[in-house]
Amino acid sequence: MRSAGTSGRVRITIDGETMEMAAGTTVAAALAIAGGPATRTSVSGQPRAPLCGMGVCQECRVTIDGRAHALACQTLCRDGQIIQTTGPR
Amino acid sequence: MGHPDGMTADAVIVGAGIVGAACAAELAARGMQVDVIDARGIGGGATAAGMGHIVVMNDSPAEFALSRYSRDLWLELAPQLRARDAFARCGTLWVAADDEEYAAARAMHDAFASQGVHAQLLDATALRACEPALAPSMAGGLRIEHDSIVYAPTAAEWLLTQSPHAARIRVRLDSEVTKVDAQQATLASGERVSAAHVIVANGIAATRLVPSAPLQPKKGHLLITDRYPRMIQHQLLELGYIKSAHHAVGTSVAFNAQPRPTGQLLIGSSRQFDTTDPAVEMPVLAQMLQRAARYLPALPTLNGIRAWTGFRAASPDGLPLIGRADDTVAGVWVAIGHEGLGVTTSLATAKILAAQITQTDSGIPVEPYLPARFTQGVCHA
Amino acid sequence: MTAHYDIVIAGAGPAGLSAARAAAGQGARVALLDDNPRAGGQVWRQGPAHPPKAPLRDLLAELDAHPDITLLSTSRVIASLPGRGLLVESAERGGFSVTWERLILTTGARERLLPFSGWTLPGVTGAGGLQALIKGGTPVHGERIVIAGSGPLLMASLATARDAGAHVVAVVEQASTAAVARFAASLVATPSKAWQAMQLTRGFTGLRYWTNSIVREARGAGRVEEVVIRRGAARDVILACDRVACGYGLVPNVTLAQSLGCVLAGSGAIAVDDAQCTSVDGVFAAGECTGIGGMELARVEGEIAGLVASGAQQQANALRAQRARWQRFAARVEKGFALSDPARAMPSDNTLLCRCEDVTVGEVCVHPTWRDAKLHTRCGMGACQGRICGAAAQTYFGWDAAQPRPPFSPAQIGTLMTAACADAPAQAD
Numbered sequence: 003m004r005s006a007g008t009s010g011r012v013r014i015t016i017d018g019e020t021m022e023m024a025a026g027t028t029v030a031a032a033l034a035i036a037g038g039p040a041t042r043t044s045v046s047g048q049p050r051a052p053l054c055g056m057g058v059c060q061e062c063r064v065t066i067d068g069r070a071h072a073l074a075c076q077t078l079c080r081d082g083q084i085i086q087t088t089g090p091r
Numbered sequence: 092m093g094h095p096d097g098m099t100a101d102a103v104i105v106g107a108g109i110v111g112a113a114c115a116a117e118l119a120a121r122g123m124q125v126d127v128i129d130a131r132g133i134g135g136g137a138t139a140a141g142m143g144h145i146v147v148m149n150d151s152p153a154e155f156a157l158s159r160y161s162r163d164l165w166l167e168l169a170p171q172l173r174a175r176d177a178f179a180r181c182g183t184l185w186v187a188a189d190d191e192e193y194a195a196a197r198a199m200h201d202a203f204a205s206q207g208v209h210a211q212l213l214d215a216t217a218l219r220a221c222e223p224a225l226a227p228s229m230a231g232g233l234r235i236e237h238d239s240i241v242y243a244p245t246a247a248e249w250l251l252t253q254s255p256h257a258a259r260i261r262v263r264l265d266s267e268v269t270k271v272d273a274q275q276a277t278l279a280s281g282e283r284v285s286a287a288h289v290i291v292a293n294g295i296a297a298t299r300l301v302p303s304a305p306l307q308p309k310k311g312h313l314l315i316t317d318r319y320p321r322m323i324q325h326q327l328l329e330l331g332y333i334k335s336a337h338h339a340v341g342t343s344v345a346f347n348a349q350p351r352p353t354g355q356l357l358i359g360s361s362r363q364f365d366t367t368d369p370a371v372e373m374p375v376l377a378q379m380l381q382r383a384a385r386y387l388p389a390l391p392t393l394n395g396i397r398a399w400t401g402f403r404a405a406s407p408d409g410l411p412l413i414g415r416a417d418d419t420v421a422g423v424w425v426a427i428g429h430e431g432l433g434v435t436t437s438l439a440t441a442k443i444l445a446a447q448i449t450q451t452d453s454g455i456p457v458e459p460y461l462p463a464r465f466t467q468g469v470c471h472a
Numbered sequence: 473m474t475a476h477y478d479i480v481i482a483g484a485g486p487a488g489l490s491a492a493r494a495a496a497g498q499g500a501r502v503a504l505l506d507d508n509p510r511a512g513g514q515v516w517r518q519g520p521a522h523p524p525k526a527p528l529r530d531l532l533a534e535l536d537a538h539p540d541i542t543l544l545s546t547s548r549v550i551a552s553l554p555g556r557g558l559l560v561e562s563a564e565r566g567g568f569s570v571t572w573e574r575l576i577l578t579t580g581a582r583e584r585l586l587p588f589s590g591w592t593l594p595g596v597t598g599a600g601g602l603q604a605l606i607k608g609g610t611p612v613h614g615e616r617i618v619i620a621g622s623g624p625l626l627m628a629s630l631a632t633a634r635d636a637g638a639h640v641v642a643v644v645e646q647a648s649t650a651a652v653a654r655f656a657a658s659l660v661a662t663p664s665k666a667w668q669a670m671q672l673t674r675g676f677t678g679l680r681y682w683t684n685s686i687v688r689e690a691r692g693a694g695r696v697e698e699v700v701i702r703r704g705a706a707r708d709v710i711l712a713c714d715r716v717a718c719g720y721g722l723v724p725n726v727t728l729a730q731s732l733g734c735v736l737a738g739s740g741a742i743a744v745d746d747a748q749c750t751s752v753d754g755v756f757a758a759g760e761c762t763g764i765g766g767m768e769l770a771r772v773e774g775e776i777a778g779l780v781a782s783g784a785q786q787q788a789n790a791l792r793a794q795r796a797r798w799q800r801f802a803a804r805v806e807k808g809f810a811l812s813d814p815a816r817a818m819p820s821d822n823t824l825l826c827r828c829e830d831v832t833v834g835e836v837c838v839h840p841t842w843r844d845a846k847l848h849t850r851c852g853m854g855a856c857q858g859r860i861c862g863a864a865a866q867t868y869f870g871w872d873a874a875q876p877r878p879p880f881s882p883a884q885i886g887t888l889m890t891a892a893c894a895d896a897p898a899q900a901d
Contacts (some may be wrong), residue, residue, distance in 0.1 A: 023609070030610065031609030035609070044827070045353070049594055052605060053596065053598060059585070075605065133844075314888070371877045377888055395885050
């Protein structure tokens, strides 16, 4: 997968919605830009969002290109990436 | 709560794992005051390391009798357990990878059916409908719908503190027993705990208290994944498990997978005789996972979040030792050597032990499990 | 697929990058593993609006030009393997292994994130965590942010947030006014740090910098809307805000070191001698993982480790004075920002302690040991492998983490499967 188009932007899809991001943006940042504060639902149903920002807390887990439990804060957006969250819609 | 005279119990049990806890609950139910002593916490040894699978096994008539009796006791007990004990009647699915194993499945079906244990033979199509995550090349399987799973550490805690007669059970933790004699257990501190009956139920550590106990540690690895709900429905076991697990020397692996109520998958299994090192050995873990991936092709893409090991206490004939430690010494009993069936057979072990202590009917013949069989050279297959 | 290197370095922050340059300069063939997509660690984190500046930029250029340095990004060490090997998982390449003659651990540190009521609300992050998220591209323009916890990191976080257009409502520091003042005065010994402090806090009139204060509670419907700050002994103040960025200092990352058998110091960091050697032959360590001390200390320690590991002990000796100077600075930071009793106080029973498995403080505190709590409440059984809740449990109960086991972080089973070796155990058929 290419990491950026010639424009320095990449097209990604979050929960079915397609949008453009600056190349080098993390998936965690893209999720924050896309809007909803919560990207994960905890085991008891609470809304959660990234906490540590550095790949330790596991709160930022989302499904990226079909693979569940990928860490959004340590993954860069790539052109054509498909992201699915488990936060409240 | 506590013993009426504040001092002496009727029975002292060494080991607060699932077997010790089951024995305590049973003896308490029969009116005895019971002290349970553990070197560490409740359910922290092999009880914590295993899968908590409650399964009818048919390696031998004696194993079948014990596991079947005990499974029935678990099914009867289940409604009293709590959410945290995670009891689930998910059933076992024995998976046949080829025609030879399918024939073995058929034979197992007939054996179970003749004993009144419900078993359902599944051809390849039915198997795929039942467990879509299994590799499409599987030849078929045998579904044992009443087999179950339970989270053994908290089940042990329930037995010790919440079972109907738990008021008669006193638990002492962080206290190591260093010696057992007739009517007395000696702690590392020097303190002596007296009781008419002393029961050793502390797994592989029993050899320190009963040096003649013919137990060998059998190391096993397990791995648990992150949450992938509804990926599998049953505890899955390869039929080759029976061929390999009990008879191989050295290190062996066999496919075993359990759907945890959390949605995690618990993956096993491995067997090693040659070590007492509790470290996770990556080559063994890898081999175990490679084996499992042949049955569950989606496995390589799942995240494993934790791996651990445990030591099963194996006896020479694969059956536990339940009875007098030594026929010449009154009042010292053992309930040990359960290998990979400790959780399954814990409740029946308690019944058989209590029957011998109180000299009442045991429900099933006790001879195959008597420790004396090793000293007298008698074998029960 | 296994590649062999003279020196493998785990972590590409200031310490690891410095070690790599020093070692390669001695002719060693070096692999530098880093779990982030871009090198720099935490303090030199890169992002779309944060391109590398000197010294990172220059270091990266040097390393890039060097044929004997292989930088492997998005690569996490999952397990150690027999025969001086490491099993690594890369988001791009899947599982692979490397073998080493010498290993340099520069695994850095993570924030100590202590629970408070409402800390699981979206909008609550670490202080360093907020910095990392902003640098990754998370927008905070116009947001009201309260930064809290302890240490100089709060100032760095303040600067990053302000530069990104956020309105920092307050900085809430648990250390006392006197302790902070002493620390500030001591910066005269490290002029570069004094200058940095001024840069980070420039134009700060109107900012509330509250000492002797802690976060009591974050509140909001589905996300942070306000935070309750306890000032001094008894005064509670409510601040409306959109984010709470709270971290109580740093905890060294020692999982790989511990699993290799490296002895830890009383502080929990990897114990090293004057040559940055750990207690395990052939294994070195440098930077925050050997003790929290900041970027400058990490750089010189990393350089020493790289030189010694590649046989240039003499050159390393010349750096001792510089290291000693930054060690003294590190000691002053530790002293100035030691956690007070209010900061270490356990929150209410219904506060979540384990975020992965949603286990409360009240459920955990009745158990005598970490292991017992884990087995009976599920605390620590989640994907973070007890790192977040473990630091809190250590603070409240004094429980130490258990000996780590592989996988050192969640890893694909496919990666773990690659660790099988030639003489494999028997299989069922």
